[in-house]
Amino acid sequence: MTNLIVAGAAGRMGRLLITLAAVDPAFRLAGAAEAEGSPEIGRDAGETAGIGRLGIPIVSDYAAIAKPETVTLDFTSAAASMAHLEIAASAGAAIVIGSTGLTPEMEARAGILAPRT
Numbered sequence: 001m002t003n004l005i006v007a008g009a010a011g012r013m014g015r016l017l018i019t020l021a022a023v024d025p026a027f028r029l030a031g032a033a034e035a036e037g038s039p040e041i042g043r044d045a046g047e048t049a050g051i052g053r054l055g056i057p058i059v060s061d062y063a064a065i066a067k068p069e070t071v072t073l074d075f076t077s078a079a080a081s082m083a084h085l086e087i088a089a090s091a092g093a094a095i096v097i098g099s100t101g102l103t104p105e106m107e108a109r110a111g112i113l114a115p116r117t
Contacts, residue, residue, distance in 0.1 A: 003030035005065055005072040005093075007084050009058050010040040010048050013075035013098065018049040031065035032058045035080065068092035078102045082109065089113040 004021050008014040009032035021027040032045035038060065046054030059065060066072065066088050072095040074081050081099040088095040095114070102110070 001025070002027050003067075003070045004028065005031035005033065005062075005070050006045070007033045007062060007072055007074040007080070008076040009045050010034050010038060011075060015049040017073050017075070018045050018054075019051050022046065022049075022051055022054060029054055029056050030067075030070050032056050033062045033065065033084075034058050034060060035076070036060040063087045063091070066091040066093040066095075070094070071096065073098065075099060078106060082106050085110055085113055 004027050006014050006017045009018060018029060021029045034040050040048050040058045041060050043058050044053045045056040045058050046052050048058060062084055070093050072084060072088055072093060074084050074095055075098040078099050078101040081097045085095055
């Protein structure tokens, strides 16, 4: 079973990913994150996704939930994704970035933090 964190949990893709993870036994939602100041902070991720309580609160402190045994699915913004990548790399956590708009400099930094094997 893969422990997933959804970054951008209140967005369109985030809500969809939470919904899909909740119905697939191969995945377990382990965390959900949103930007500081989001009105969804503290709310249950399942309720935000429209599927009922899952017992996973949406947090703004991604570093508090990024762990080596987790995989983050990040559909936020280029800047937020890079910040999450820095944290994930430091924590030994896996991350999949689906955000667009990364600059060449961001892509170069991502290559250093997460080299392709």
